[in-house]
Amino acid sequence: MKIYHNLSEFIKLDNAVVTIGTFDGVHFGHQKIIKQLVQRAKADGGESVILTFFPHPRMIIDPENQDLKMINTINEKAEILKSLGVDHLIITPFTRDFSNQLPEDYIKHTLVNNIGTKHIIIGYDHRFGKDRLGNLSDLKAAGLHYGFTVEEIMEQDIHDVAVSSTKIRQALLAGDVNLAADYLGRPFSILGKVIKGDKIGRTIGFPTANLFVEETYKLIPSDGIYAVTVEMSLQSEVQSPESENKTTNAPKLATPDSGLQTFKGMAYIGQRPTINGMTRNIEVNIFDFNQEIYGQDIKMNFLKFLRHDVKFTGLEALTVQLQKDKEATLNYFKTLN
Template sequence: MKIYRNIEDFIPVDNAVVTIGTFDGVHIGHQKILSNLRESAKEINGETVLLTFFPHPRMILHPEDDSLRLINTIEEKAHQLAACGIDHLIITPFTKEFSQQSPEDYIRDVLVSKIGTKRIVIGYDHRFGIDRSGSLSDLLFYAPIFGYSVQEIPEQDINAVTVSSTKIREALIKGQIEVANSFLGYPYELTGTVIKGKKVGREIGFPTANLSIDESYKLIPAYGIYAVEVSIVNHIQIKDGEFEDQKEYEKFKGMGYIGTSPTVDGTKRTIEVNLFDYHDNLYGKTLRVKFLHFVRQDIRFDSLEEMIQQIAEDEKTIKNLLSYKLH
């Protein structure tokens, strides 16, 4: 997959089959749409192009609203789209100026002139242009004028996408990780850099790597203990040109923790992982943590000894779960 950080860098391709959207989660609903996109491209011997926007439009148009939480970072989204077999990913910087285009200008200047769209695969409810005034009817009206065709995504497929995105977020917030993963079609993940913590885990015999998540918009699952799979990866970055996924080193099974460590009077949320059978220094390294099972909620224990005993039980539970869930 080729990635373009700006639409100006994209060179129009022959028979571009295009879809547009945020595609947050790239979940099973999205995957169905992308499968249709690939099949449509085969029909006209074309190439698939996905146009997405970053930052998310809500971040720009409603900066006072800090409630937006996304399932994917832009890097994670690229990783999943590459797995779906998309040929070209255009990540367009979303600005207020961009949002002020008329529907006709957007179709002519973006979809036709800059992408070379020959077929657009889009939902019945897709909106674009100034004040979201553009719609499917505009795309259909200008199709014969600008020489492209429109393939409408059925309403039932769009509704499935909406329901899935909503259910994924709700499930993650409630700690229902297995439900979220079933809608995603892959394990939910967090990627972060290992930073120094209070070293409480090391003192009680369960050393943990504390993760710093750079993206404030990334949705963090419910507080609690999780069964996880952890990979050490190269630092995450996207470069223009051919997509090269981050190299994953050896994978480890482990315990994941999200919470405030109430038993030791913690107040700040931390995200920690205890890797089974790994004892080297992880400071400064980037970890990709895949959440597989929710084990229990984060609670305050009456004593440190009681907490240590429970963590030991958690470890047994997680090792039993992962012994047949991971290969």
């Protein structure tokens, strides 16, 4: 899949089969549209194109509202779309100027002149252009003029897949990672870099990798303890602790070609009230693992919520509970075999 970070980077196609959306989570409903897109492109001898936006339009149109968090970072979304067989992903910077385009200008300049759209697959309620005035009827009328066809995802088809990004966010904020996984068709995951912590976990027999998530807009589930799997590429070069906070714009997900390995573990999200912590941490105790991985990018898949975060009387009481948590986690993994 080719990725473009601006329409100006994209070379107009002869036969582009297009769909448009933010696709946060790339959940079952999104996957239905994307599979339809890929199949139609192959049947027509064309190429599949997804036009998405970053930042999320709501972040620009309503900048005072900082509560909106994304299920996927833009890099995570790109990796998922790649796995679904999409040919081209255009990540359009969403700005005030872009949102103020008249619907007819958006169709002419973006869909026709820049992309070369010959067929577009879109939801029945899709809106676009200034004040979201453009609709499906406008697309169909423009298609007759510019020579592209429009395929509507019917209301019943979308409602049959009773899922939305909002429902997934609500589930995650409640700690219900199982429900989120049902909607997503895969476990919810967090990708981040391992950074140095205060190493208190080592002193009580539960060393943890502290995860730094660069993207502040990434949704983090409810505080608590979770059964997780951890994926990392141990063959890749691990950075020194001094360079651990340096970041890149490239997608970070490891691939099987880069020596991807998976481990079981239990994760903690919270402010560590037992030691009067002041910041929200994301930590993971990786089972049967003792390598130094500072600077390593890891992916954490959330499988089961175990308990809420609580304040204990001291480290001894916390250690006793962590041992119980580990036993509960191991028992959970046994049920998967």
